Amino acid sequence: MSAVSRHYVLAAGGTGGHLIPAFALAAELHERGHHVALITDERGAAIPGKPDYLTSHVLPPGRIAGKNPIGWIRGVRGVLQGRSMALRLFESFQPSAVVGFGGYPALPTMLAARAAKLPIVLHEQNSVLGRVNRYFAGKVDAIATSFGQVDRLEPQYEDKVTLVGNPVRTEVLKLRDQPFPEFTEDSLFRILVTGGSQGARVLSQVIPEGLAMLPPTMRSRLQVIQQCRPEDIEAVRQRYAVHGIPAELATYFEDMAERLASAHLFIGRAGASTIAELTVVGRPAILIPLPYAMDDHQSANTREVVASGGARVIRQPAITTEDPETYRGDRKNALLKEQAEIYQKMAKDVCLQIQAIGKNPQTLGNAAHAAWNCGYPNAAKDLADLVEGFGASPIMDVIRMEKTMPATGGEALAREQAQ
Known part of the structure; x- marks a missing residue:
């Protein structure tokens, strides 16, 4: 003092x-x-x-x-x-x-x-x-x-x-010295998905489909925790149910630090606090930067942790931020089709990146350690x-x-x- x-x-x-x-x-x-x-x-x-x-x-x-x-x-x-x-x-x-x-x-x-x-x-x-x-x-x-x-x-x-x-929250900083959750070829694969304070619609569209594309042996081990917008949560719940993937969904998690502590992989946006917490705790991530963030700062936020091997990036085209319901006729239909194609491609990217980072326990552990080394x-x-x-x-x-x-x-x- x-x-x-x-x-x-x-x-x-x-x-x-x-x-x-x-x-x-x-x-x-x-x-x-x-x-x-x-x-x-x-x-x-x-x-x-x-x-x-x-x-x-x-x-x-x-x-x-x-x-x-x-x-x-x-x-x-x-x-x-x-x-x-x-x-x-x-x-x-x-x-x-x-x-x-x-x-x-x-x-x-x-x-x-x-x-x-x-x-x-x-x-x-x-x-x-x-x-x-x-x-x-x-x-x-x-x-x-x-x-x-x-x-x-x-x-x-x-x-x-x-x-x-x-600086990060005290409850997150306390996780710094805890070991990475045990992860083997037979254990549960816990994935935490968030999109900011109120979720991100693109994640609700893309992540369930991407996880459904995983090989059956990997998909059967999944345990998903996902934050969703209130208007999206029921549709997301149905998507996971159709694919037989256990998922806990909510619009807000008060115990986010505990969720992060038990997660093997994070998927979400690349805000400054998110990057800080992931690197302090040491959690590998698949980051999807907000495409219309001012000065594209979320993409810039990913540079250090991606270069270290602690995270991977999937780009979201700006076209997905438009609302088709604001248009009519051919323009609306064309926008819906274009967004569907983009979401499908992003879902495939999610699938490929999860396999690349999570198929081998050693690969996931190395990514976690690389992220941890980037923390302050x-x-x-x-x-x-x-x-x-x-x-x-x-x-x-x-x-x-x-x-x-x-x-x-x-x-x-x-x-x-x-x-």
Whole structure:
């Protein structure tokens, strides 16, 4: 624990990808005796997993996008309002530094930190520098990265960069030292399939068919756990039943860490938190990057673990993201046919990749070890060390702690939101 207790503000977008590492850093800083506040948007405030001691403050997201002038005006207004609210929080909370995790909801807070002349540390979860972090890269004190190679990060900022990895949840980190589940030519083959916070429709279409193509000796050993969208779950259940494949399906698994612990193979998207957890635990994967992710960052996220031999990639053509029901006549029929052909090809790829990685127990074990070697188990500690390196001098910390601080730094924000 640090000798001096400080105050830190974390600013993060409203998705799990931004907030999971923020929660992990908050836990580490709290363990060291510091006080931490979180600024996010309404979505972020509702995401499960936030520590009880972490006070959260909801600001306007400040998203400025599209071509509609009215949208721009509203976005700028939201940014300015959020900046003012963040400055008032700084006045009462008096942070030693602000840590930004990217995402549009972090924009007003970062602007406020600049105006208040506070030290700023950025954390980039993906292998492509996000737009908000890209904007502030030249204006901050340090940039923490999760991958050795980060696209869109200008060479002139390299002296600010520290590779720390992407912090993961405590329950996942605890699995780091557990052995890979026993896997032999006769044992069950447990496959975990997820597609983000609410599943992915393409996985519901492709994975059951791909598993059904496996040789009978391998198919008979399957035990599938799959996360699905609510509107897809019954159709997926029927597909598995037709093929005689045991499958446990749900729209959300609260015990995801336990599911990951028992899995021999993961199939799913390539978000930053997913890659971080797979590599910390050491689980081989078949990754299907989201084709319309901003700057195609999910494809970039797969580079390191694929190069190591810990994962394989199947590409999803962007055409599959279109909804045929929005069209009529020939266009609808043509799109349905094209998607069916793509899904069939992807299912064959899934089958081939599973056979390549899972037919031989030694091959699967080697892939698990390769993934494990790509992990950054000390990411939260290393990021906390970096953050602690910025802020007021020790004497100013003592002066700050002698002041009387409100019970929470968010009362003024709450009052303004209610007006």
